[in-house]
Amino acid sequence: MFDGINKRVVSMWFPRLASDRVLRARPVDGPFALTLKADNTERIYCLNRAAERVGLSRGMSFADARAFCPDLISQPARPDLDAPFLAVLRRWATRYCPWVGYEGADGLVLDVTGAVHLFGGEPGMLADMHARCARAGLELRLGLGETRGAAWARAHFGNPHSPLTELPVAALRIEDRMVTALQRLGLRRIGDLATAVRAPLARRFGPELMLRLDQALGHVSEPISPEGEPPHYATRMSLPEPIGLTEDVMGVTARLLIPLCDKLKAQEMGARRLCLTLRRVDQGRQQVELRLAAPMHDPNRILPLFVRGVGEVAAGFGIDQIRIEATLVEPLPAQQIGSRHSSPDQLNDLITRIGTRIGLENVQRFLPADSHIPERAFSIAPAAYSTPERGWSVRRSRPLCLFPPESISASGSQPPAQFRWRRMRLTTGRATGPERIAPEWWLPDDKWRSGVRDYWKVDTREGRRLWLFYTPQNPGWFVQGEFT
Template identity: 40%
Template sequence: MTGRRIVSISLPRLAIESWLMRAARRGDAWPEDLPLALAAPGPHGPIIHAANRTAELAGARIGARAVDIRAICPNMRLEPAEPDRDAERLARLAFWARQWGPFSTPDGGDGIILDTTGVAHLFGGEAALLTSIRSGFARAGLTAGLALAPTRGAAWALARFGPERAICTDPLPMLAPLPVAGLRLSGETLLLLRRLGLKTIGNLAGLPRLSLMRRFARAEAQDNPLIRLDQALGRAPEPLDAPEPAPEFAAEARLAEPVIDPSDWLPGLMGNLCAQMAAADRGCRRLCLSVFRVDGERRDIRVAMAAPARDPAHLLRLFDGRLERLDPGYGFDLIRLAAEAVEPLKSAQPGLDGAVPQGVALERLVDRLAARFGTGAISRPLPQESHIPERTETPGPPLAKAPVPLARPDRPIRLLTPPEEIRVLYAIPEGPPAHFIWRRQTLHVTRHAGPERIAPEWWRDRPGTRLRDYFRIEDESGLRLWIYREGLVHDGRGGLPRWFLHGIFA
């Protein structure tokens, strides 16, 4: 037997309770003393998918034909079921339930499996842990059946067929009186077991295995009663497939009363989280702030960094103006700050004047711009292999790890896209124009350097593309420009050469 502790959360009324909550938000609240049922398509017409307690007392049974139930309960309201929306809410609830354990996942269409190994002492013991979970789901408006056991199968069976909030250490004695339906078998297999006189798990466990192995040799693994029994008793492994790993570094605040704004708690959580990362010489590239609402919803805000960081003051600034976007609902009682994409980060010694190194300052500037305007609004140049100036770099994401291309002193940082054609008034032979018009201004060249010849890239450019001769020029006012002549006279690739202004020097 392993030391695992698994909590199974059964939500048998998830569909009807979720529908009632959505109807209340729409202003169509339905009283509990009137019968209500949800219908889903069936092989012979609509069948009952879920019902409130009043409809159940009137005879509504899950799986029964809706017309038959209508006959015995004419005043019952019948609405279409919304299984897709229920599945989405169950997935959200599974993440929300991680306030009680690091790993969780939806279990079928009406339950959640939660791995609480090693965390019960944080809540005052396993009984207090189950009480906290049930209270949390009750505040969310959901009825939950709970059980805690060393295996997933045992917890599942006890949550649905065992005593209320059962805590199991040895599965077999507690599972023996439960029906065989607690082994998560299909309806056909359960019918066969009942015909064989095997009504309880204890009856099944007491039979010789050889005869049962012959009977169910061709059954699927998830529908084989022997495999399911071994999984429930801990004889066969059954891993828990959580959608995402638990954060390596996290800080959380549990609040006695629901609040609306997490701003007062964020500095303390950030300081705690950064201290954890500093102790391990780690930094993070993403931060996730999660608030767990009392209605069972969870809201996340994520910020990203250009380089690993753990400075609390800098990371706090990335949340400026973003906390207002949270929808608190009726308030939240748990705030969690988790570090994602963690990487090694050694401590850096500042200069003698206390200034931050230039590279760190640039990274923090990128972080603030991305947090304020979004990563899609800014970019950084990424180097490309090309002789053509406009192809030597391409816009990339601001958080890309590629090196920033080094600026050449003989080329301007600012390029015009596309290059602007200029009208030449007088040209120097084999040199730049002496006078030309650009943007309705006549410029007189006083100095020039060049030419720098750049041939077309034959493997990328179309046939007939002309070469370029670039010149660095300066006019009477000191304005320095980068111009080029496209083509040569008698090059056989067009008419007279054309002149373009491609860049402006700082």
């Protein structure tokens, strides 16, 4: 009770948020769990009721879980997708009241003061919440109280109307070590703690314990901060007369891009994906999607990238409305303009132009990898979704042209004086080496399980500069690369 106002707070806890999110899209009959790697061990992150009934629990090692339940269905957890899903639930919860905030990674807190009568009272509101979440396939636990702490305690350790003093001290949102210490002192319930002498407890456990107790009992206020709606980056224009020429559509698009990019700049954001929607007079709609290789908020750079897509639009009897929206944005802080450093804008624009034709995922770049094995010393990633890194750091040069090992006829551990390769007879002029490379025993690779390789750089009299290696454990010579 604060300032004479009978405050009412609801805590919504989704104990299986991660697994419910996955099972909503693809239901599973039987035990199901999501796994996440922690401390170099794959552990259960979230699971359904069927998995709990067979004895599985959160934090259990995945190997032990499979031993307990061979029929367990699992997949990797995606916490990065759980957060947006909770954001959708937060927006849905605003149907009950405008003051809705987050309560950890799997809960919401609602200040429903003055709104319960719209749903027939508190029982009607709670029943409606339960019913709607059940239809959506979400498990929900609710807590109700005059304070945020009391509502949270009832949602996690009781029911919406549990007596607060009868709940365990863990319901005060304190650390596990503090809970254990209080239980050893015989303080197991909130009521026990409320009637105990405060000064010794404050000296031993610090101010946090007393603060959490006072917040739950209503002696100290705890505000609920609603999350504001994220900025919406979209502009549109209704035209008095239909248009159909590419030049006219591009002219309107240019005008719409200016306020859109101004808003992006003000928020220090850049558009990564844009959608141009063209409404025809027959109410038909056509869309031109533009995916950018890097976040942008410069209308002069974005506009020319729409030319190809707009040119393929069938205008019909004319277009009477144009709307452009940034459907995916990323942070793009302001940077000082200078002449010392070269700008990557031209490269990003080129990647975008090529990506609109063949797809951004198909424009790739090589990135160095931490491995001394030639085949593993690089990785391939989409250029639009990766950043260039520093070059490889190797003591000896590597060929730019690398291919699977090709056997040649030769004997001995020294490079052959003459050999045939790809139907060419070659003569060794100079050989530099050997460089011994051992396999990475901790990784499964049948090609390298045979043992070490001795690499030689061979300059032939015919002008070829080849990279050869010799396998001492199973004598043989191979060509694997060519220097340019």
